[in-house]
Amino acid sequence: MTTIKQFYIYYDGKLPDKGWFQCCVTCDTITSKLHYYKNITTLDEDEVEIYSYLCNKCKKKLSDKQFFKDYEINCEELISDNIMLIDPLNQIPHSP
Numbered sequence: 001m002t003t004i005k006q007f008y009i010y011y012d013g014k015l016p017d018k019g020w021f022q023c024c025v026t027c028d029t030i031t032s033k034l035h036y037y038k039n040i041t042t043l044d045e046d047e048v049e050i051y052s053y054l055c056n057k058c059k060k061k062l063s064d065k066q067f068f069k070d071y072e073i074n075c076e077e078l079i080s081d082n083i084m085l086i087d088p089l090n091q092i093p094h095s096p
Ligand SMILES: [Zn+2]
Pocket: 024, 025, 026, 027, 028, 029, 054, 055, 056, 057, 058, 059
């Protein structure tokens, strides 16, 4: 049986981690709006739903191909920055 966890990614704007408001992943505007990005499966075979903080203005722009590409790049970067939190077994070796 798999359990589904949720993980929220946002641009680090030095706001409290537990707050309702974080910075939009693409334009760093402060927002409370979330947008589902994708599911990832951890090494434990748990499903994690990744949600990004995305302001309304950027949400409307997602239909734009170039914008969506940038959004994806930002999300992938934030996921790899947080992979130790999302998936503690996923030990990425850090170069010294
Ligand atoms: Zn935005």
